[in-house]
Amino acid sequence: MSQRQMLIGMQLGNGYGSQVTAWRAPGVAPRNYSDFDAQVRYAQAAERGKLQFLFLPDTPALSSDLTHEAPQMTLDPLLTLAAVARGTERIGLVSTASTTFMEPYNIARQFKALDVMSHGRAGWNPATTSDPNAAANFGGTIAERPVRYQRAHETIQIVQALWGSWQRDAWITDTATGRYADTSKINPINMQGEYVASRGPLPIPPSEQGQPVIFSAGGGDYGLTIAGRYANGVIGSTFSIDDARAQRDAAREAARAAGRDPDEIKFFAGIMPAIAPTxxxxxxxxxxxxxxxxxxxxxxxxxxxxxxxxxxxxxxxxxxxxxxxxxxxxxxxxxxxxxxxxxxxxxxxxxxxxxxxDYHPTPVGPASATADHMTEWFESGAVDGFWFSPDIYEDGIDTFVDEVIPVLQERGLFHTDYEGTTLRDHLGAPAQYGLDARTTAATAS
Amino acid sequence: MSQRQMLIGMQLGNGYGSQVTAWRAPGVAPRNYSDFDAQVRYAQAAERGKLQFLFLPDTPALSSDLTHEAPQMTLDPLLTLAAVARGTERIGLVSTASTTFMEPYNIARQFKALDVMSHGRAGWNPATTSDPNAAANFGGTIAERPVRYQRAHETIQIVQALWGSWQRDAWITDTATGRYADTSKINPINMQGEYVASRGPLPIPPSEQGQPVIFSAGGGDYGLTIAGRYANGVIGSTFSIDDARAQRDAAREAARAAGRDPDEIKFFAGIMPAIAPTxxxxxxxxxxxxxxxxxxxxxxxxxxxxxxxxxxxxxxxxxxxxxxxxxxxxxxxxxxxxxxxxxxxxxxxxxxxxxxxDYHPTPVGPASATADHMTEWFESGAVDGFWFSPDIYEDGIDTFVDEVIPVLQERGLFHTDYEGTTLRDHLGAPAQYGLDARTTAATAS
Structure with missing residues (x-):
């Protein structure tokens, strides 16, 4: 009954799969890159498997050679997730957005709108984009790491503060009295950082989960300060159980150092299985x-x-x-x-x-090989779960859902249905609304 | 057969209606502000009436006193239109986005993604936002008008250039040869303005209409230079036939001055009818x-x-x-x-x-009063069409569609079905792909 169970997210990208030539695989429509119906269908397949969330990497630049390879990202992650939100009921919707090339107010607005639209299923992975191609698209160059991370901290704190700028009970909508809102509970945030600032308020009421969940995918000491202070999900990049355990421990320690309960952070290792009968x-x-x-x-x-x-x-x-x-x-x-x-x-x-x-460990062979890999890593205590990169979406998701998931469920290692309705429910992430009081040092004014 | 017919757009905003207290009207769900199902339903009603487009005003700020009034805008216009794109087939989807507080690459990406998602139905109304509340949300103050308009020109030109950065036939997707794209036809734009810049390319192929249509809603001489150079639709604010004619003539003259055919610009007058049997x-x-x-x-x-x-x-x-x-x-x-x-x-x-x-002329009384107003303005040659602001979405759209539209159709003044599938088709806007060669003076480098 009380056995610890793993969590599983799924990478969603270009409409083909995580293998760069998946666009020409048999059975794949070669123009899926521009087909939002296909993205919704893939999300629905993942939801059928009761996966906790979708995760969209993103960089605002074209960085592939398209001669034989497809672009890696969706046309736009927020519009893709808006489409997916309308076509799914439960699965969490996590996207990357750049703290370097987007303004906090715009990030806060779109992710909270997605959170409301999806009835509390949104998550944000703040990325301190380091691709020079991205910088060039905004007329600049990439700043030094300390600058990018300082701006990231400021941006995340401003975004969270904007998310909480309507108190939970500010929205009255009492038709009898004509009171729309309690304006004493809708207030400016007045935050001024070194690189970004915002007054607010954001004109968006709370979602069913209050506000979006923060993820983190950056490594190294700088990345750990982001994870430790703000994240409830950490997307790792690791090729061995020992390294995974070390990364998970480091994230938990970073949370502890930031005054948080380390169990608030879930660590996900990548997996990119090659599944076939033999x-x-x-x-x-x-x-x-x-x-x-x-x-x-x-x-x-x-x-x-x-x-x-x-x-x-x-x-x-x-x-x-x-x-x-x-x-x-x-x-x-x-x-x-x-x-x-x-x-x-x-x-x-x-x-x-x-x-x-490849970018993640690749169990090769029947579905049981993948299930065994996941079981071994999870039971060793090295991870809280996995983020699954399907090599080809068109059949790879169904194979995973129909052949790997049932094995994990039989072993008692994966849930058989969603326990709640929000992404916070799915992750066991604690309630949070507005800026976490433990993280206000950097920019509150 | 060849009778000239009017075009009709519809304002879409907060989920209630253009009257600020519509949220508490009988039959209106008082929390429609956060209900995307309602927005989709309203868009579907407008599409049932064969309206050419929806138009979303936007300012990135809360500028209403919410004690008794609802916010005026949608939670986020792009996510709203993404939802609407998934729930409609033909109606055009036009949103405002600020050239002052958004980066050209981000605007280009989201509007083109919407254009692809909607199969060629997107339009962009670039706004040189002048609300100090908006500036404060981005940590700044409002610049002088010449600065804001210079940035607007640069932004529009960069956005259009990014939209054309994949040539129309660049996307090959030949599974037999493995050629994904002809990279000789996907090129940087290398545009450097005084305020904004971008290298590109944007990794998004053409939509069914090539790229989004530009609208303009700004008045005055500065606004006219935007309209004249770039716009295919001008959203006017006018209270008399004579003034409407003068505004339309000015927009057409501005197009002529920019070397364009004035018939490429359609001028829309607002209308905010109060319809009831008496x-x-x-x-x-x-x-x-x-x-x-x-x-x-x-x-x-x-x-x-x-x-x-x-x-x-x-x-x-x-x-x-x-x-x-x-x-x-x-x-x-x-x-x-x-x-x-x-x-x-x-x-x-x-x-x-x-x-x-109110903000627009209000014909009062039975549907025929509204139809007569529209007929008179249109037949006088003062307008190419109207943008209709429903006082209450919940019943106001249906009333307009079921009672006003049929009168206009009987009079031969409004089409009985969509002639094409894209917003350009609906507006009779000429094909355009990339930066219009007539408008490149300001920032191409």
Missing amino acids: VREAVERRKQLGVHTFPARVPYLGQMLGIRLTPDQIDDPLTPEQLAAARPSPFDPRAPRALEIAREGWTIREILGHGAI | VREAVERRKQLGVHTFPARVPYLGQMLGIRLTPDQIDDPLTPEQLAAARPSPFDPRAPRALEIAREGWTIREILGHGAI
Whole structure:
């Protein structure tokens, strides 16, 4: 009954999948990038699986070479989530938005409107965008990290204060007396930071969860101060149980240092499974996706293994001499696993087909391989849950929902239905309204 | 067959109606402000009437006293239109967005995403926001008019250039060859203005209408330069046929001066009808809405008429002495009509119930009065159409659609179905993609 259960979010992006060539996979409509019906359908599939939230990465720039690859992001994350909010009932809706290139008032307004529209399902991942392509789109260059993080702290605090600028009971709407609101409970916030400022109030009443939930996806010491002070969800990037545990511990410690209960933060490790009835079929699925992209990755795979590899060898396994010389690079956490796969005798193309240099760990094979991976990581106490990146949305979500989720449910490790209606309910995040009193040091004036 | 026909847009705002106390009218759900289902329902009603577009005013600030009045705007115009786009098929979706407080890249991205989402139905009304409350929400003050308009020109040109940064045939998506896009046709715009800049490209392919349509609602010489250079729709504010004709002529002349065909600009006059079976019932409808707001307006009505009026006289008609002394103020174009109503013997409350100091002309009485007003203005050549502000959305849209529209259709003055699918189709606006070559002087580098 009281067994601890994992939480699962799902990455939503370009309409195809997290593999950059998913747009041309069999069964995928190659123009899904502009098809909001498809995005809604994918969100509904995730909701059928009772996933706690969708997570949209975002950078305000085109940073892919589109010759063979699709853009990675949605056309616009807030409009995508507005469409999804109208087509779903329960699943949480978390988007990234840049604290560097957006104004706090605009962020506060759109995320709170989404929160109201979705009846309390919105979350915000504040990003201190560091892509020079993004800066150029706003006529500038990327500032130093301390500047970007100072602006991020100020922005988050102003946004949260604006979210609370109508007290919870300010909205009266008493038709008998004609009183619309108690204006003594709708007040300016008057916050002045070094980089951003806002007076308020924001003209938006509370949602069913009060206000959106803060996520954090930034790493390093700077990222941890954001996570520790504000976040209820941390999106990690990690390739081993030990590293995941270390990241989770660091986030919890950062929360403790900020005066919060560490259990308020949930840590999510990425997972990008390759699911098919057999390992060989799963590798084949990824090989098809990599026809255009794998050859260019061969030299980097060589670097990871400390040996020289060239694309002309792509359909051969490593030679005994190469295997003997190989040493996993200490600079890439994926290297040990890549060497393991190489030692199993797979060709270079097949090693890449194992997701050896993908952005998240890739369990390969039947659904049980993914369920086992998740079970092992979760039961070791290294994570509170996962964010699942489907390689191809069109069939990858259904496969995960229909084949992986039931295994986790049978094991008692994942809920069988939503317990509540809001994202805070789904995450067990505590109630918060307005600026958290523990975080006001930086900019309240 | 070839009779010229009027175009009709509809104001969409707070979920209640354009009368600030509509939130407490009978039959109105007093929390519609946060109900996106209601907004979609109202948009669907307008689409049933074959209206060409919805128009959302916007200012990023709370500027109403909420004691008895609702906020005037939607929670967020882009998210509202995203919801509406998902619930409608044909009607155009035009929103205001501030060139002063938003970055061109963010405007370009969200409006083009809306345009793609709605299959070519989006329009943008760039506003050089002058409300000090808005400036305070962004930590600043309002700049002088020349500065705001210079930034507006730069912003519009950058936005249009970003909209065209993928050539129309850049998006290949050829699954056989694996070619996603022709990157030689996706290029930076490299535009540098005095106040704003952007490199691009915007990662969004063309919509069915290419890119959104520009509207303009600003008056005066500065506003005319915006209208003349960029707009296909001009939202006027006018209280007489002669003034409407003068405004329309000025907009057309501004287009001519910018090297455009003046027929590319359509001029819309506002209309805020009070419809009921009889004039007395229509006045009664408005009196009910004005219970809290009319007393405070009595002194201003007095100023309009050049006499002193006090709220204690609100339920009396003007005395013979007051009528004899009254002179319409030359500073308020509504004054002559207000005096006409007063001379008919109505009480002060009833004069206000005629919409005498409302923001748009108010035909009062049966639907035919509204149809006649529209017919007269349109047949005089003073306007290309109207933007209709429903006093109460809940019944006002249906009444207009079911009672006014059929009269106009019978007279051959309004279409009986949409001729095309995009907003450009609806307005007869010419194709445009990217920055109009005639408008590049200000900021292309």
